[in-house]
Amino acid sequence: MMKKDVPRYQSARVIWMYCVVDLCAPLLTLLCVLFLFSDQVWKDAYTWLGIFSGILFLLSTQLLGGYSRYVERSIAKKIEIVFKTWALSVLVLMVIAYFNLTMFDFARSVILIWVALTPFAILFIKVFINQKSRSDSKGSTEILVLGNGYQFNQFELAQLKRHNVQLHTVMEYDEAILRDKVASLSPDFLVMNLDKSAKPQLIKQLTHLDLKGVQLLALHHFMENFLRKCYIPYESTELSYLERIHSYNRINYLTKRVVDIFVCVSLALLTWPVMLYAVRKIRQESPGATFFKQSRVGLNGKDFQAIKFRSMHENSTFNPYTQEEDPRIFPFGNIMRRTRIDELPQLWNVFVGDMHLFGPRTEWNILVEGYEKEIPYYHERHLVRPGISGWAQVLYPYGANTEDARQKLMYDLYYIKHWSIWLEIETLIRTVFVVLGRKGL
Incomplete structure (x- = not known):
């Protein structure tokens, strides 16, 4: 990406703060890990390991352009730079330790925990600095x-x-x-x-x-x-637009499926008590079917049955859009919608391959027919499987009309066009913050 294509930092102070974090964080994290997870005394070998890893991480980040005034400030880019440079640093450290026979001077458990925690610590500090500098910045x-x-x-x-x-x-x-x-x-x-x-x-x-x-x-x-959205012209006369959006290649698809299966199994194991509680509350407050099934449009425009916990009374008045204080929703249904508990059964759709964990939101086939008549390139979102959560859901508020659907499509197409494992991780982080009720990330 060319320098003129991205916003720059208004002050070099942020860049210097990043340098200090990269230089000091490995040593400080190693000190904390040794103190919390081991009864071993601090050795000179640990001091040299922390100092050398910080210098190595600093140099690696510089090589990847992490200290440019024009570096992209998205969380996805920070995740990419931090984890790539840390992986390179650890690899170099392993080679040096092997040839110098210093590997036996360290507690294995301490080193493994340190290697795993350090990039997350650095990432957290950098995101905090970025947020703080953004709010404190006098320039624009x-x-x-x-x-x-x-x-x-x-x-x-x-x-x-x-x-x-x-x-x-x-x-x-x-x-x-x-x-x-x-x-x-x-x-x-x-x-x-x-x-x-x-x-x-x-x-x-x-x-x-x-x-x-x-x-x-x-x-x-x-x-x-x-x-971080793809512009959609109101007139569908720009045929070159169709070249810009492509489905995932084979490697990207396999990567997404690995993430899907791992997260689905983990969430199922963690949330099964919540799902059992939801079943009991639904039966108490609104007798009828526990699950709500609806025909949704999936990959290549083919329909599939999406499964959710029912949050509305059965035989409610038909309206394709949900309104504020919607009388069709029973009390616990409101709680499920706010906390996304009603989406948990869709883990099955992800597991069997109808959906991804993240992607364009599943849409009712009746609404899709109308959107395709009014929104240019709407069918492009069906190049990939829909998701339980997605880029549009974490960045744009709930939509209730065609223009909102058009705005969300811009975010969906950006996600498809720029997909990477780093953007997937950022979407996961943002989803967690949305569920927790914090959207200012």
């Missing part, structure tokens, strides 16, 4: 938006504000006005959000601005890098 990323082809909604503007991104819009395609605005604002980026075809004079002016160092961004690049 200044974005000059040329045109009004896409109108940013209030949710997007609030999301940009949380990341200290300030938008300034220029509606007139006038050379003098644009030049004066650039001169007075000195924007970090100029986003081309044109609502009509660019004339040769405007293209010439933008070219001159690019040569002078003004960093130009197309709207779809801005959306993906700042809002």
Whole structure:
């Protein structure tokens, strides 16, 4: 990814704090692990191991571009850099320890726990620093938006504000006005959000601005890098859009299935008492079927039966959308919906391969027919299996109309296009925070 495609840190102070964390965290984590999990005394060998691993981790992070002012600040990118560099550091340490015959100087249990915990400690501290620096930052990323082809909604503007991104819009395609605005604002980026075809004079002016160092961004690049969603044009005339979204390759699919099976089995073992309690409460508050089955659209547009705990009274009034204080939902049904307990039976759908743990949300086939008529490229979300949770569910509030479905589709397509194990882990982390009621991650 090019430097001009991502937001930069406004202050180098954050980068220096990252360096200090990478240098000191391995030694401090080793000290804590030895104190908590072993009665062995501290040795000089542990001191050298902690110092050398910190230096090695620092150098490895530098090689991967982890200290760039333009480094992507997403959790997925931090996870990737931290775990890759730590794996490389541990590998080098193992080789050095083997050839120097120092492996027997350490307690094996201490080293294993230290190797497992250190990347999580570093990641937690870096995310905290990033969040703190974002809230304390006095500067902001200044974005000059040329045109009004896409109108940013209030949710997007609030999301940009949380990341200290300030938008300034220029509606007139006038050379003098644009030049004066650039001169007075000195924007970090100029986003081309044109609502009509660019004339040769405007293209010439933008070219001159690019040569002078003004960093130009197309709207779809801005959306993906700042809002982490794929822009969907209202008119379905851009056939090249169909090239950008692809299904998972074989390795990615196998990786997702491994994650699916592991997490499903783990969750089933942890939550079976909760599921048994839910069965009892459903029978007490709303006699009838315990489970709710509905035809949902899955991979390649084929229908399957999704299973959930029933949260509404049987034979309720038909309405495809759930409203606030919906009278059809019985009291414990509300609790299940808020805590996502009603989704637990879908672990079976994941286990048998109808769904993934994470992916585009399963949609009722009746709603899908309507969405496909009104939302361009909607069927692209069926290139992959749906998920119990997903990128759209953890980043966008509950939707109740077609425009909300369009907004969620943008997040779904971003997830499909940019899928990686690191984005999967970030989605898992965000899902946990949503379930716990904290959405500000």
